[in-house]
Amino acid sequence: MIDKLEMFIALAQARHFGRAAEAVGVAQPTLSAAIRQLEEQLGAVLVLRGSRFAGLTPEGERVLGWARRIVSDARAMREEVRVGRAGLSGTMRLGVIPTALAAASRLTAAFAATHPEVQITILSATSIAILEDLDSLRVDAGISYLDNEPLGTKATLPLYEERYALVMREDHVLAGRGSVGWGELGEVALCLLTPDMQNRRIVSGLLAEAGVSVAPRIETNSTIVLIGHVLTGGWATILPLGAAEIFLEHGPLRAAPLTDPDAHHRVGLIAPAREPQMPLVAALLAEAKRTS
Template structure:
């Protein structure tokens, strides 16, 4: 039954029989047969079918919630049994918004020191895909914004508050300023993250409130590309200070706080709301509490 539920979860996420079969490593006829067997055992139709995948039925949507819970519980049970005999080990999968990667790296480095037998997979992702991948059981932990968009039923742990700065070269005309108001950015050539990133939506909202048109000359999903453009010419970008610190130590750059408003957003861990948590997730949450305490005491 568990393997059929895993195939059903994959189909609901992929919305395509072929891609779902590839995701779980089986042939498409095998996946189709498993879904039909699941439907027969439950006595309801779960998937609308025509010439192609047509979505889940109302019964399928309800079964999907149960399937995620059952599969997650089964994985947790297997992990607890394995770790009980072998100690904390295995692979912990994280997805992180781009502006939090530097902080996430400090957290995972500290975690890796304490748990040398655990492997870490860390991916850069949008806030929306982080929530989707948590629900689809493709990642174990997300690091994202906690207070700007609906998270659904999740457990969260704040790490730090994101504050925004204008990043520019030391020879930029604005580089001598101590603070800059958002409204003063009209006419400044900006490079920003792409609109699918929540950071871009936050920045766009703050610029819009200040009456500044949101018309970046360059858009990218990489903070490295943003800073490279700033270093190459008279551009500027807007990043949280926590994301800019690495670049500030490796180039002739300045980070100037943005004011009016002096906005901030909480960033932290997001995990499925369940008890008990998977042992690896519980260990990371414990490390994150210590990490957050150290980070905040240093500020």
């Protein structure tokens, strides 16, 4: 049953029989047969089928929630037994919003030093994608905003508060300022994160509140690309101070805090709300409490 539920979760995630089969490492006929067997066992049609996958039935949507809980519990049980026998090891998969990657690195470096047998995979993703990946069991934990979008039923641990700054070259006309008001950015050539990023939605909201309409010519989902454009001269970007610090240590960049308002948002660890937690997630939460 567990194997069939895992295949069902993979199909709901991939929305394609071939890709789902590839994801779980079986042939497509094997996956299709497993889904039909699951339907027979439950006495309900779970998948809408035409010439290809066409979605889940209402019963399928309900079963998907149960499948995720059951598979998560089964994985936790196996992990608990394995850790009790061999100690903390395995792979920790962590989804992180781009503006929190520097903070994530500090946390995972401390975690890796404490738990040398654990491999860590850090994936940059939007806040919405992180929640979806947690629900779909693609990541074990995430680092994202805690107070700007609904998180659903999640365990959370605040890490820091994000505040914003205008990042520019030292020869920029605003580089000598101790601070810059949001309302002064109307004439500044800005490159910003893409609108699917929660940071961009926060920034756009603050600009709109200040009466500033901005249509940036450069948009990207990478802070590295933003800084690359700022370094060419003429451009400026808006980043959290924590995310900007790593770029300010060397090179010709300056950051001026943005004020009026002095906005801030909480960023922290997000994990499935379950008890007991997966051993790796429990260890990460403990490390975050110790280091934050």
